[in-house]
Amino acid sequence: MPGSRVNSDLWITEYISPYDIYQHGVVDILVYRKTAFQEMCIVETGTFGKALVLDGKWQSCTGDEFLYHEPLVHPACLNHGAPRTVLVLGGGEGATVREVLKWKSVEKVVMVDIDGEVVEACKQYLPEMHQGAFDDPRTEVVIGDALDYLDKAASAWDIIISDLSDPIEQGPSFKLFTKEYFEKCRRALRSEGYFVVQAGALAPPEMELHVRLVNTVGAVFPNVVSYSSQVPSYASPWGFALGSAAPLDRRPDPAAIDALLESETTGDFRMFDGTTLLGLMCVPKHIRSAIAAETKVYTLAEPPKFFGQGVAE
Amino acid sequence: MPGSRVNSDLWITEYISPYDIYQHGVVDILVYRKTAFQEMCIVETGTFGKALVLDGKWQSCTGDEFLYHEPLVHPACLNHGAPRTVLVLGGGEGATVREVLKWKSVEKVVMVDIDGEVVEACKQYLPEMHQGAFDDPRTEVVIGDALDYLDKAASAWDIIISDLSDPIEQGPSFKLFTKEYFEKCRRALRSEGYFVVQAGALAPPEMELHVRLVNTVGAVFPNVVSYSSQVPSYASPWGFALGSAAPLDRRPDPAAIDALLESETTGDFRMFDGTTLLGLMCVPKHIRSAIAAETKVYTLAEPPKFFGQGVAE
């Protein structure tokens, strides 16, 4: 029988579905505790570097987080061209803010995260992620509920980025993957603003969350585009939905994008450039077909139920 | 603490690295035995359908094999335009041949697989994979060693597709991921022919195999291109290397591709079309950079050592 070596006796285990388990050998534990909202774990893995895990769901790791955070931020910013104000909902690691701050035009980025303990732990233990983003004078961190913040927000944002943990039952986020929430986001945007949301896995057996989220964003914004990035530590490719009342560039020209990044950002991208963006936008046919066929939207009455279970009361 | 449901008591477990384990709950066992060359297992999983596993390495599954086999076959065929003769090395499931036969121009496809027991088991238990490809009059199956077959082959092939199991130690395939083998493939091609090889995972911590394979193909063929597809059951995105003495279209025009597919194939693609192909070709920047920086090639003296261990003597 085939033999293998295993090099750890402590495994962080993600239950992706009732039939799929992804385990990563741990070489160091940095934090493991229950916050007021969720179970938080920061571990050093043998292969993927340091990882943040909330309620048993892998959030991001230093080994490949750039494959998630660069695609999350830059397509919206590029479509806008010169964003000045950016609102990040969630995003505890600080890596989303880090990418936003690469845009020279940005004057202000506010990050609203419900869990101050997670933000503090990321500040302390994940400097590779935030890279000082929390100390930038343009950054403001608000510990609070994204819905409350949006209710009070003026229509002042060029970009809103919804970088929330997956909508598991009893987790803190499932209400924020609904039409009602997306409508609040639209109201908080300037008329030419862009909204992007991390929007689930893209494995053929479990594309419903992504497909329906794209449809839900499309029910709120005149224009919507689905795109995806390959994030190995998520096991599946990961989807995003970008919506706006302004036009969306669905087939970007790589040379033009490279020129825009050169002039408008401080650069230092690991995976992102014009060719990469073109690739992100060319999602395979089976995903495009599934989106075209989708008719349902997520609402507060019928929110998504992602596999997993949180610990919140 | 976060709770999850698990719905199986039998798990097929892929040891991806000494620190990464991907487990899939099994709902039925179709075959589990040692052949003359390797351990073979065909299982029905809860999420990903039926899967073929050789020497503990996941080969493909009915749930997402189209994300591997369509990209393996069609870029080479499209670059050629009208292939008549196609040689498939490996490819036991019959799905590679299935895709080749979609090309109306194809007159003959020979599949050379070392393990007749695997081929027979796939014929019997994986009809969703081969879909009758073994019965097509244009198909010829040769049970034998790919190297031996290439030694005797005339330069008669428009396309050669190397669809071999990963180069694990003591597995049957590691010699077939070397410059010497690729040179035999080039000699067996017509001068305008194309060679494509499945070329490893693309996770940032373990891109060496892909990067060096692309470099090795590039040491044999004047033109080489790396591209990748998102195959969730492989956990990582998967890479391919396409080489030729003829030109390669690195930035295909989706509309022109769609027209070519319409006229030259029988269609019925699940993930493939012009837009998909464009996306496959736009690999992210960090991969392109790693390939550009690579200087080593794999040889029989220094073959790849993929994580895992076979059972061959």
Add this chain to the structure above:
Amino acid sequence: MPGSRVNSDLWITEYISPYDIYQHGVVDILVYRKTAFQEMCIVETGTFGKALVLDGKWQSCTGDEFLYHEPLVHPACLNHGAPRTVLVLGGGEGATVREVLKWKSVEKVVMVDIDGEVVEACKQYLPEMHQGAFDDPRTEVVIGDALDYLDKAASAWDIIISDLSDPIEQGPSFKLFTKEYFEKCRRALRSEGYFVVQAGALAPPEMELHVRLVNTVGAVFPNVVSYSSQVPSYASPWGFALGSAAPLDRRPDPAAIDALLESETTGDFRMFDGTTLLGLMCVPKHIRSAIAAETKVYTLAEPPKFFGQGVAE
């Protein structure tokens, strides 16, 4: 970090509790299917030989089943001295009957098992377990419900052995771990007869099932004794409860037992003799204390709920 070797890619996994998982590497699959009553799996493991697993719960394996079946059968028979009629409820593997047949006095043993498919599979694939017991002229196998059988049974049995799978929810057995069932058993016994039931694990964190079962047997029979055996593949020591209206020898004399076994049985015991029996009866103090303190009994209205979940409708 400490490294280990693992020699399998297929693991039979027992979820002992929500926090404890015991996995065994599989080297061959003999049977894996859903019967009318439960999921049945017979595997060959790397360490423990062939194992029968029902509804995800390990029943017994050729590697150490003698540590379960010899203690299940012989204490009751020894207390009786010369049993002629023995009723086995459950016991699909045939190993319980095998042990019963070692008693020269036995004229008739009836085994009642609800799942004929399990019995047939054990006959075919586990000859090491039954060792021909099903072919002995004294053996009668009844496929049916133990409760129904007991309702019709005359008070004709010297020994009744309840060798049922654990009382998981939706499994076929949980009603058979109640006072009502034990009362039926008592009615079916001759007045000097003995009743023994396999009675759960004895790990300090999860002794409730055993302790309460002993109390439940004690609510039905004037005399009851708890004893335990070390069965490594069960992870925990395993408990039994022996009840009777006749006296029970709680501190057996090894030499006298050895003499009785010599004269009354055909011998060929692997773990059992007088010294072993004395050891089985001397359960540690913490278990005796817990039994002495227990006040509840299991009833049909309040049956046990063992961790696990079956597939019966």
Add this chain to the structure above:
Amino acid sequence: MPGSRVNSDLWITEYISPYDIYQHGVVDILVYRKTAFQEMCIVETGTFGKALVLDGKWQSCTGDEFLYHEPLVHPACLNHGAPRTVLVLGGGEGATVREVLKWKSVEKVVMVDIDGEVVEACKQYLPEMHQGAFDDPRTEVVIGDALDYLDKAASAWDIIISDLSDPIEQGPSFKLFTKEYFEKCRRALRSEGYFVVQAGALAPPEMELHVRLVNTVGAVFPNVVSYSSQVPSYASPWGFALGSAAPLDRRPDPAAIDALLESETTGDFRMFDGTTLLGLMCVPKHIRSAIAAETKVYTLAEPPKFFGQGVAE
């Protein structure tokens, strides 16, 4: 298919053999680091309380350590009757010393452990284990090598207890499971002294370590006895070997033992009393037979090789 609940996303995983894995869900991490000698981990598990794990091998846990430490200490002390000086080799948790100190006759107990970091971590994080034993004026802790200590020790000990981690390759302990080491222990004992060593698992497929250790103790001491205790978190029953030039009581009288414990100790035993001791001594027949048949002894030239691998240089 059978479903189960799992309540953790972090699992401490013991590789018991290449085919057997025991996993425990972790609810808190207290310590996880590499010392100068081994990898050390103290976790809080969901079922078994706090556990100490060294080089991936489970040492003991608050949930059932009394089932190991009480049987390790008291049979030797009872055979002696009134020990005054006790030497503990290993025993980092302090639980062995805790049990020794229950004997009123004890004037001095020295514990020699090679790894001061483990001892300090146990002092701080496992008060349930040592229960103040380190602060008792009769206790002396020596951080150093057991072999060195024995070389310098006068023949002054009534009892020597070898409570070392299992003899894995590259671990710190394998030399201490040999005839040469046991001879040093005998020289350090008073002539009527007793030596006891934790002596491995007792699962039928892997009894060699225990059986040969008993034989090795028997090659050094005129009298030797094997006994075992059921420790669920070890998966298998656990064996001990007790040797002496003085007589050994192989069939203790429970009432006499209870009287001796009452008069000579401070009591407060969880699992231990006269009946328990009698049960410990009555090991099943298959183990006695295997010991009787064993002819080899472990020596420095041929030491045991327990499954597992340490991290020491």
